[in-house]
Amino acid sequence: MAALRIEAQTVAAHTCAAYLWIMGKYVTLKQLAKQLNLSHTTVSRALRNHPRISEVTKQKVQQLADELGYVQNPNAQMMNQGKSRFIGIIIPDITIFFYAKIIETLQIILADAGYTLLLFNTQENEAEEQKAVQACIERRVEGVLAAISVETKQHSHFESLLKHEIPLVFFDRVLNFLPVPKIIADDYRASYQTTQHLLDKGCRCIAHVTASIHLNNSNNRLYGYMDAIKDHGSTIDEQLIHYYEMNPQSIETFLNKTLKKYPQLDGVTVFNDYVANNVVNVLLKLGKKIPEEVSVFGFSDEPIASYMHPQLSTVQQIAPKMATLATQKLLSILLQEDTLTSEKIVIHQDLILRETTRA
Structure with a gap:
């Protein structure tokens, strides 16, 4: 599975031991207990200031821990509390700049939380995608943020998250019929506006290139074009x-x-x-002048839009x-400030006019 984990250090889910770094090796809580000639449980309780442990023992344990530069493992503590502090992020293509910006923003907000x-x-x-969902379940993630793949037609794997009581929030590419929050762009309106702009500038034979019929965002862009x-x-x-x-x-x-059937394509x-x-x-290869003969409108304002020649007219980037x-929606659910319900938040986008459309 194509999976990338962004984390500082990892402790297996079954490991409840804290660790420290000595001579280039991790030393477990069990090893610390052995050095003190105490039980693992006693050392663990002493470090947590448990009332059943004597002050003498607590001081002895803490003194050795301080001498060795002991660092408590927060992952182990959270595992004991039934919390992993992991959030699963499922995206369709990390090479697309839009999703790279999504990840950059998510990482900052989640780390801060x-x-x-x-x-x-x-x-x-x-x-x-199905393997990714299963991995999230096995890792006991506390929540999942997901954008579906272009191939996705089934939804049972995402339903399995809900069966395991793992909150799910979709963004960008969503499954409309699942009763979870969805954060999407106003793709229909933006596509309608791009087509309307070309019509206003005199275009009368306009083609549209769309993606999979199973993707909500490409479908909405298609419908916007058609209605305009x-x-x-x-x-x-x-x-x-x-x-x-x-x-x-x-x-x-x-x-x-x-162009053979519609030489008037503009x-x-x-x-x-x-x-x-x-x-x-x-179009340039076929001898067409842009935008004098044919205007072209893209979508999402990827870096290529401003680097190419002529520069591409497109729709605003809204990844951040x-x-x-x-992320705010998922965190509010985890903090029980919000409930996991079918909700759709729609983000407005503006047109960016460059050189591939008529002025």
């Missing part, structure tokens, strides 16, 4: 819609075929910036805000 982030990168694979076309008084032409399936070559095939809206960059490159809201 005293939690360790367990990160699972599913690489857009449902089977890996219909509201303008035009009919939807299915041949102007391309369902992208992670195959860059399909973009060239689609545009070649579309606009393309795309579900993300990486694929929009491919669209721009293919989405990560903050998702």
